[in-house]
Structures are given as structure tokens and as C-alpha cells.
Amino acid sequence: MEFIETVTNGRLTDKDRAAMPEVLRRFRSGNLRQAPGDNFIDSLINIVGPYFYKVLPLYMNLVFNRTLPDMADTGTMKVDTIYAAPVDEIFYGIGDQRNHYEPYGLSDATIDQGLNAGGRVKHNQSYLWGMTVADNKVYWCTNTNYLCVGGSAGLGAASRPGSDTSKGYMNNSWVCECESGIYGQTVHGAIKPEYAQYSDTRIPRIYCYDITTGSVQDITPSGGDYDKLLQDCQGLRSAGYHNGVAFFGGPSLYGSTSGQTVGSSFFAYDTDAGKFIGCKALTDIDGNAITDIRRWYVHNGVLYCGVRITDANGKDRGAVLRWYGDKTNPWQFKIVGWMANEAAELCVYNGYMYVGGWNTASLAVSTVVKGPKVPDNGLQPVDINATEWPIIWKYSDYDAHAIALRTTYTAGMQVWKNHLYWGTFNAVYVIPNIAAANRYTDMTSPEALCFYLGSVRQTSFWRLNTRDKVELLYGETELPVWDKPTTGKDTWTMKSTGWTPKFGRAGFGQPWTAYTWTMAEYGGDLFIGTMNAETLLKAVSVNPDSTQSQFAILQRLTGRKTGHEGFELLRMQDPETAPQYITTDGFGNGTAYGIRNLAVLDKRLFIGSASPLNLERHGGWHLFRLDDKKYSGIETPETPALGVFWRSNGGSFTFASATGENLNTISLTDLQGRTFKTVGIAQPSVTVNAGDIPSNIFIATVTTASGRWTFKIKR
Known part of the structure; x- marks a missing residue:
């Protein structure tokens, strides 16, 4: 009933x-x-x-008939929030002139003032999109208002299927101002009037966390070509490090959509000198233009990255690049392998390079391909006519539903205990727009309900062994397939996948877990980070707007109990035993819908999350640190607690308490211990003029009531 x-x-x-x-x-x-x-x-x-x-x-x-993994024993674990996307705007309404963006974040006093004036807090930064580690530092880069990328064609517009969203739209959890936003009209629109539609996309940020000092620095470059490339950027999707250089890269914005890009932006940073080397669009790699990048990978002293390319013949496909550069000339890349898919994930297993692919115009189904055996001196350059790497697995081997084939991508590749693991990204949030295009907008009709329920897919989880034998760990024995594309009848048929999962049903048993987003080995175990799309479903289900009633119906039909939204983190300790949950609710933050990055440094696991819910109080990305004494051991010294955020402003430096408490004193000394300046204050942040200090390298010491932090600053 x-x-x-x-x-x-x-x-x-x-x-x-x-x-x-x-x-x-x-x-x-x-x-x-x-x-x-x-x-x-x-x-x-x-x-x-x-x-x-x-x-x-x-x-x-x-x-029905879904069995979830057990909860792990987390008694030896401690999880700390290192840093989070700041509240960087008070939002008063779509197109309101008072909507002012402050990339470094607002003070508590400004936030209180805005709330008292009827505004809402807003986190424009959505994803910790790329992350890498080097020496004693964690570097990461971001994107902004991810659901709004592409303006009215952004992913968030799926919450209003069939509606005109060009003037902006909002619900209780997020807003996209589209062409009505002040930022778009004054910043993007100044380039071309039609670029005002990108109002919600702000310059992405780049951060560095020093684990030895407990300080976070915003190292985002500015001026000249940096501003130009950062502004024409959807966000920085990837980060990689090798030989003293950290790279940050992402797809271009102007002329692009969330699913199709026309260019890219790359930034190179000297980690030893603590400064940027330069930036480039990489539009010419032997006549081929890079249009997207997702992952970097180091093997045997060689740095590789997987990209999407418009090749010299105009073909949309993927490639693996090898870096031949150094600090003096970081832009030396060569193509060492071609594939029909975008090269989204890559790693070396059993001596061969494997690549997980995303759909392109050349091949509209996701794959895993196998490259040649990697020689001791690394993969060598190939020309445009080289044979594309052979496919050893494709998603269509498992699923026959035409919509699912278009909206599923290979994800999260990792080698662990003599197997290669990967998952899938099943982009369920595009289903509403596809449904609207097929005239399924009335969710009280049986046909529309069938389209949604039959098209929803969960992440599947796979592995292969040294003989390239593929095994399904989490997935389905049969899946619903829409008959209309082949028979013309609006009916659905359950069809065998031809596979039997080892551990359980797709989504690790959850109906809305859509993405095996990232994996890492930590302490000898495999850690798996997911995206839970139910967070978005709930966000658009609680609104009274009738255009969203279909989501309310889906939420009531399939949703779990409130309080279980948020990403899942799983740990696998034995290849023959199912993984267990570390968390099922985003470490208590249901608005954090995914784990985008995992990285190990100093025997600790760093976790970068994603949340595009920009109007939620705890929306935006978070950087967590998981410390398991079982792995790190009691002899490992505690790293300092995060206390200070700082940034350079040319001839001055801004210091702020990471916890919101007042700073007491700031002193600046040279490397010989001579004190140049001491400032006594009683507020959460302060800007100190350092233009009169003769040294280019000095030591900053910051004190608060709860601690003391000392770190080196290079001018």
C-alpha cells in the first residue's frame, strides 16, 4: 500500500x-x-x-535484497579535519548586488552581519579536485560551484528537467546564478558578454599544508597569464609531483560544458623554492591539443599523466603523456600511448601500463586498455599513427542498457596485493535531463517511473589478475534494459549480465552509491572512497517546488533513513574477504557526498572530499587526516595541530587563525634569529607589512591562546 x-x-x-x-x-x-x-x-x-x-x-x-558491508573496528583510528572550504560569500538572492565573493573567506563578524541582514552562508569551493604529496607537504587544488559549470547546461540543471535555467535557479541546498550573477557579468562578461553565463565559476584555489608546522598556505598564483588561465578554467582537476615540480591542471571553461571541453590549463610549482615556475594551455603537444586531464602517475622515476586530446587530425581520443622536463623548462611532454577513450586512470601492474577510460566521440563506452610492457627507461614517444592500446575490458561486456553505456565511466584504479582493482562512475544525475528529452517529466506516470528506476545504476567494482582474468567483486547478475531503442516498445526486460559478483550487489550494496572515486593502499590495506548520490537526491526532494516532485517520489521510494547521506570510506584487508565500512555518512557530514582523493604521507592517510551543496552550512570540500595507530605505530611523532593559515600579498603577509580564535602575537625573524618585527594583536586575522624586512627568507612565529606555530616563509 x-x-x-x-x-x-x-x-x-x-x-x-x-x-x-x-x-x-x-x-x-x-x-x-x-x-x-x-x-x-x-x-x-x-x-x-x-x-x-x-x-x-x-x-x-x-x-530489495541488498546486503551492506560490515562496519570496521575503528577503535585505533583518529580522524581530524585539517582544513575546509571557507565561507567565502553571503548570498542574498539570485542576481542580488550584495552577493560579494571573497576567495580567502569571510570573518566571523562579517558572516554574522550578513546573516542578520537576511543572507545565507555560501561555500563557492566544491571539490578538493586534485591532491599530491611531496616531502612533508600536502598540495591540493579545487573547483567551484561544480553543479553550475557550463551555466544553464550544468549538471545541477538536471534538478529542473525541461525548465529554462538560464536566469538561475536554486533549492534549499545549492544555487546556480547562471547569467544573472554579478560575478559573471563583471568578470567573465568582461571578456565576452555571452560568458556571463559562467557566473558561478570562480578562480580555483591551490593550497599547501605543511605537516611539520601545522600551517596551511594559499599558494594560488596571480597576475598576467596566471589570471588569464585560471579564469578560463572549470577548476583544477588533477595534481602530480616529481623531481621538485608539482603540476596542477584542469579543463578550460570558455566554450566548454561539464562534459565537453575545448582546452586546458596547467600550472607548474617549484616545491623547493616555494614559487610557481609558469603556466601553459598545452595546446600543442606535437600538434595535438590537451582538452582534459585527470591523473598523474610515477613509475620507476618517470612521471606520466592521462589526458583527453583533440589530435592533429581533429579526432577526440585519449593519450598517455610522459614528462621530459625539469624546473627550467617544465613543459616538455611527449605522447607515449594512444587509446580511443580519454585516459582517466592509469597505473603499472605486472610490468604493463593499464589505463581506465572515459567515453569520447571515438568510443562511446568506457574501457580498460593494456599498454606495452614498460621498459626500464620508461615508455617511449610514439607518433599519431601508432596503434591504439588494446581493450581488455569494456562496460558493455556487463550492461546492455543504452543509457547506462552513455553515462558510465571507468574510475578509481589501484594495484593491491597482486591484483589490479577498478570501479565505475555511474552518472545518475544526468538521468533527469535524458528523461526530459524523452518526454518523461511527469513522475506520476508509470512510464516515467520506469525510466528512472530502470536507468539508475550503482558503481560496480572489478579486479584482474596477472593473466588478465577479470573478476566482478560488486555488481549485478541481471540488469533492467530499456527495449525501446531496439524494439520501439516502451517496456523493460531484465537481462543477464553474464557475471556473478564475489561479494555483493553493485554500489557495495547501496542503491545510490554511484562512484568508486579513488583508492589508496595504507598500512598494507586497500582504502576505497565513494560518492553517494543520495545526498543530491535528498537536497532536491525537500523543496516544495512542483518541478522537483519526481525527486521527492524517488527519495520516498528508495531513500535510506535520514542521517545516512554522505560518502562512504571502506577498507579491504584481505583479497578474499569483503571490505568493511570506516564511515557511511561522510564522517558525520551528510552534505559531503564524495571522496575525490586519497594520499599517504608520514604514515597517515589524507582524504580530500567533495560537496557542491554551496548553501549548506557544512558544504564545500574538506581535507581530513586519518591516523590509525595500528599502521603508524606509537613511535610516530604527532604532527602539529592545524593552527595558522597564511598567504602572501606581495610586500605583506596575511595571517589567520585556522580555528577562529584570536591571534596573540606574530614575530618575524631572520635565519640567524634576529627579530625584525613583532606585532601584538587580539583578533582572528591580521596583515603584516614585510616590505621593510631586508631578508628574503625569514621565520614567522604565531601564538594564540591554544598554541604556538613556527614556519619558514620565502618572499
Whole structure:
């Protein structure tokens, strides 16, 4: 009865409800013949019948018979929040002139003032999109308002299927101002008027956390070409490090959408000198233009990265690049391998390089390809006519649903205990727009409900051995397939995948876990970070706007209990035993829907999260540190607690308390211990003029009531 009440969305009358027991009895018995004088029952059967025959089987397949992993024993673990996306705006309404963006974050006093004036806190930074470690430092880079990338064509517009979102839209959890935003009109629109549609995309930030001093520095470059490339950038999707150089790269913005890019932006940073070397669009690698980048990988002293390319012949495909540069000329890259998919994930296993691919115009299904055996001196350059690496697995080997093939991507590749593991990204948030294009916008219709329930996919989890034998660990034995593309009939058929999962159903048992986003080996165990799309589903389900009623129906049908939204982190300790959960709710933050990055430094696991819910109080990215004494050992010294954030402003430096407490004193000394300046203060942040200090390298000491932090600054 609850199922019928939900799918009919309040259309049943009291008389209908009173008759439903008889309707249900007939459905169970299979006797639907009309009895004399039962015209009302018969008409009610005609109304609810399609929900039983068409919708109910898909609903039961999606929701029932799901077994979740056990919770791990986390008694030896400690998780700390190192830093988080700042509140960088008070939002008053779409297009409101008072919406002012401050990339370094707002003070508590400014936030309180804005809230008292009727505004809402906003986190423009969404994802900790790229992360790498070097020496004693963690570097990361971000994107902003990810659901709004591409303006009205952004992913968030799927929450308003079939609607005109060009003037902006919002719900309780996020807002996209599109062409109405002040930032777009004054910044992007100054380049070209039509670029005002990118109002929600701000310059991405780059940060450095020094584990020896407990300080975080915003190292985002500015001026000249840096400003130009950063502004024309969707965000910095990747970070990699080798031989004293950290790279940050991402897809271009102007002329691009969230799914199709026309260029890229790359930035090189000297980690020893603590300064940027330069930036470049990489539009010419032997005549080929880089349009996207996702991962970097070091093997045997060689740095590689996987990219999407428009090649010299205009073909959209993927490639693996090898870095031949150094600090004096960091832009020396050569193509060492071609594939039809975008090269999204890469690693070396059993002596060969494997690449996980994303769909391109050349190949509209995701794959895993196998390159040649990697020689001791690394993979060598190839020309444009070189043979593309052979496919050893493709998603269509598992799923026959046409929509799923278009919206599923290979993700999260990692070598662990003599196997190669990977997962999939099943982009469920694009289903509403596809549904609208097929005229399925009324979620009270059985056909629309079938389209949503039949198209939803969860992340699948795979591995292969040294003989390239592929094994499904989490997935489905059968999947619903839409018959219309092949037969013209708007029906659904359950079809065998040809696979039997070793541990359980797709999504690690969860109906809305859509992404195996990242993996890392820590303490000999495999850690797996996911994205939980239910966070988005809940966000658009609680709004009274009728255009979002379909999401409310889906939430009621398939949602778990409130409080279980947020990313999952799993740990796998034995290849023959199912993984266990470390958290199922984003470490207590349900708005954090995914773990984008994992990295190990100093026997600790650093976790970079993602949340595009820019109006939520705890929205935006977070950087966590997980310390498990079982791995790190009691002899490992504690790293200082995060206390100070700082940035350079040319001839001055701004210092701020990371916890919001007042700073007491700041002193600046040279390397010989001579004190040049001491400042006494009683506020959370201060800017100190250092233009009169003769030394280019000096020591800053910052004190608060709770601690003392000392670190080196290079001018």
C-alpha cells in the first residue's frame, strides 16, 4: 500500500484506499476478471495496474535484497579535519548586488552581519579536485560551484528537467546564478558578454599544508597569464609531483560544458623554492591539443599523466603523456600511448601500463586498455599513427542498457596485493535531463517511473589478475534494459549480465552509491572512497517546488533513513574477504557526498572530499587526516595541530587563525634569529607589512591562546 501511495503521489481518494485491499487481493491471486457490479474496482485496477506490472518489478530490483558491508573496528583510528572550504560569500538572492565573493573567506563578524541582514552562508569551493604529496607537504587544488559549470547546461540543471535555467535557479541546498550573477557579468562578461553565463565559476584555489608546522598556505598564483588561465578554467582537476615540480591542471571553461571541453590549463610549482615556475594551455603537444586531464602517475622515476586530446587530425581520443622536463623548462611532454577513450586512470601492474577510460566521440563506452610492457627507461614517444592500446575490458561486456553505456565511466584504479582493482562512475544525475528529452517529466506516470528506476545504476567494482582474468567483486547478475531503442516498445526486460559478483550487489550494496572515486593502499590495506548520490537526491526532494516532485517520489521510494547521506570510506584487508565500512555518512557530514582523493604521507592517510551543496552550512570540500595507530605505530611523532593559515600579498603577509580564535602575537625573524618585527594583536586575522624586512627568507612565529606555530616563509 505504501508503494501505491508513493507512486500515485496523493491521487488516491479515501474511497480508493478503502478498495485497495480487494485490488491487492486480486493482484496476488492473479484473478483480475471483473465481477458483476464491480465497475469501481475494475476501473481502479486499470489505474494502478501499470504500477504493479511495470514499476513494481523495477522498484524491487533496485531496493530489495541488498546486503551492506560490515562496519570496521575503528577503535585505533583518529580522524581530524585539517582544513575546509571557507565561507567565502553571503548570498542574498539570485542576481542580488550584495552577493560579494571573497576567495580567502569571510570573518566571523562579517558572516554574522550578513546573516542578520537576511543572507545565507555560501561555500563557492566544491571539490578538493586534485591532491599530491611531496616531502612533508600536502598540495591540493579545487573547483567551484561544480553543479553550475557550463551555466544553464550544468549538471545541477538536471534538478529542473525541461525548465529554462538560464536566469538561475536554486533549492534549499545549492544555487546556480547562471547569467544573472554579478560575478559573471563583471568578470567573465568582461571578456565576452555571452560568458556571463559562467557566473558561478570562480578562480580555483591551490593550497599547501605543511605537516611539520601545522600551517596551511594559499599558494594560488596571480597576475598576467596566471589570471588569464585560471579564469578560463572549470577548476583544477588533477595534481602530480616529481623531481621538485608539482603540476596542477584542469579543463578550460570558455566554450566548454561539464562534459565537453575545448582546452586546458596547467600550472607548474617549484616545491623547493616555494614559487610557481609558469603556466601553459598545452595546446600543442606535437600538434595535438590537451582538452582534459585527470591523473598523474610515477613509475620507476618517470612521471606520466592521462589526458583527453583533440589530435592533429581533429579526432577526440585519449593519450598517455610522459614528462621530459625539469624546473627550467617544465613543459616538455611527449605522447607515449594512444587509446580511443580519454585516459582517466592509469597505473603499472605486472610490468604493463593499464589505463581506465572515459567515453569520447571515438568510443562511446568506457574501457580498460593494456599498454606495452614498460621498459626500464620508461615508455617511449610514439607518433599519431601508432596503434591504439588494446581493450581488455569494456562496460558493455556487463550492461546492455543504452543509457547506462552513455553515462558510465571507468574510475578509481589501484594495484593491491597482486591484483589490479577498478570501479565505475555511474552518472545518475544526468538521468533527469535524458528523461526530459524523452518526454518523461511527469513522475506520476508509470512510464516515467520506469525510466528512472530502470536507468539508475550503482558503481560496480572489478579486479584482474596477472593473466588478465577479470573478476566482478560488486555488481549485478541481471540488469533492467530499456527495449525501446531496439524494439520501439516502451517496456523493460531484465537481462543477464553474464557475471556473478564475489561479494555483493553493485554500489557495495547501496542503491545510490554511484562512484568508486579513488583508492589508496595504507598500512598494507586497500582504502576505497565513494560518492553517494543520495545526498543530491535528498537536497532536491525537500523543496516544495512542483518541478522537483519526481525527486521527492524517488527519495520516498528508495531513500535510506535520514542521517545516512554522505560518502562512504571502506577498507579491504584481505583479497578474499569483503571490505568493511570506516564511515557511511561522510564522517558525520551528510552534505559531503564524495571522496575525490586519497594520499599517504608520514604514515597517515589524507582524504580530500567533495560537496557542491554551496548553501549548506557544512558544504564545500574538506581535507581530513586519518591516523590509525595500528599502521603508524606509537613511535610516530604527532604532527602539529592545524593552527595558522597564511598567504602572501606581495610586500605583506596575511595571517589567520585556522580555528577562529584570536591571534596573540606574530614575530618575524631572520635565519640567524634576529627579530625584525613583532606585532601584538587580539583578533582572528591580521596583515603584516614585510616590505621593510631586508631578508628574503625569514621565520614567522604565531601564538594564540591554544598554541604556538613556527614556519619558514620565502618572499
